[in-house]
Amino acid sequence: MKTREIIKAFPLPDGKILKTINKEACEKAVAQILKGGKEVVREIADLILAPGSGDDIRPRHALHATAIRVGGKGKRTEREAYSRDLADCLANERPLAVKGFIIRQLQICAGSQEAKKIAPFLINPDEHIYEYAAQALQAIGKESINHFRKAYPHAEGAPKLTILQSLGVLEDNKSRDFFLQAVKDQDLEIRLAGLWGLMRIVSAEDAKLLVKQSSKESGWARIKATAYCFELAERLTANGQKDDARFIYGQIKQSRLEKGEDYLRESAEQGLSLVNQP
Numbered sequence: 001m002k003t004r005e006i007i008k009a010f011p012l013p014d015g016k017i018l019k020t021i022n023k024e025a026c027e028k029a030v031a032q033i034l035k036g037g038k039e040v041v042r043e044i045a046d047l048i049l050a051p052g053s054g055d056d057i058r059p060r061h062a063l064h065a066t067a068i069r070v071g072g073k074g075k076r077t078e079r080e081a082y083s084r085d086l087a088d089c090l091a092n093e094r095p096l097a098v099k100g101f102i103i104r105q106l107q108i109c110a111g112s113q114e115a116k117k118i119a120p121f122l123i124n125p126d127e128h129i130y131e132y133a134a135q136a137l138q139a140i141g142k143e144s145i146n147h148f149r150k151a152y153p154h155a156e157g158a159p160k161l162t163i164l165q166s167l168g169v170l171e172d173n174k175s176r177d178f179f180l181q182a183v184k185d186q187d188l189e190i191r192l193a194g195l196w197g198l199m200r201i202v203s204a205e206d207a208k209l210l211v212k213q214s215s216k217e218s219g220w221a222r223i224k225a226t227a228y229c230f231e232l233a234e235r236l237t238a239n240g241q242k243d244d245a246r247f248i249y250g251q252i253k254q255s256r257l258e259k260g261e262d263y264l265r266e267s268a269e270q271g272l273s274l275v276n277q278p
Helices: 003-009 023-046 057-069 076-091 096-109 112-123 126-140 142-154 157-169 173-183 188-200 204-216 219-238 242-255 262-275
Strands: none
Touching: 003 023, 003 057, 023 057, 023 076, 057 076, 057 096, 076 096, 076 112, 096 112, 096 126, 112 126, 112 142, 112 157, 126 142, 126 157, 142 157, 142 173, 157 173, 157 188, 173 188, 173 204, 188 204, 188 219, 204 219, 204 242, 219 242, 219 262, 242 262
């Protein structure tokens, strides 16, 4: 059966609402897509257009539905094959927005083998594709960390921030130097991401730096940075590193003297009380 015939099983919306869905027909179509392998997946991807360029509801629905179906229990073989074939479509000439859609489907089903095909988009600032790539790699998990590490030195602007935040999400201890460099950055968002990253990896040796840098910030940034200090103190306490946690609470209590910071001093006092409990 030809690809265009297969995807006819997926309904077109009545207005903006899908009112009628033939589940059995859709399931059969997914099975045909998987059976057709790389060729059928590529042909469906070729039918997807840049936003505003035409009607491509069915091919989009087809790829998305298949990505969901292969995620089920006991479908490892199908999932690996489909993810591989779908990731291969990123190498073809097609609009960046379409590649972004493909990456979002890979976020659902891809494994570590597809990470290297997604990673090159981490530093591309256009069409938000760096965000989609980062989300897909985060979904893959810690196997993708090295791709973030390699990309970070080459990234600028929004992609740089997104990669740094991803390293924090994945709690990558080996990225400590990146976080330390970020704390010194002129860009506020990068500085905060650096502080957050140090908190995420529970870096006790950098507790003094977090407290010092949070004191330098003002306004909303000062509040956020102080919150990261509290989070680090809580994590250190949970790890049994009470002396380090006590240092953070004590420093915040002594340094938050500006108008409206009473609640921060009170929070620090509560933290000290909990840390000092036997």
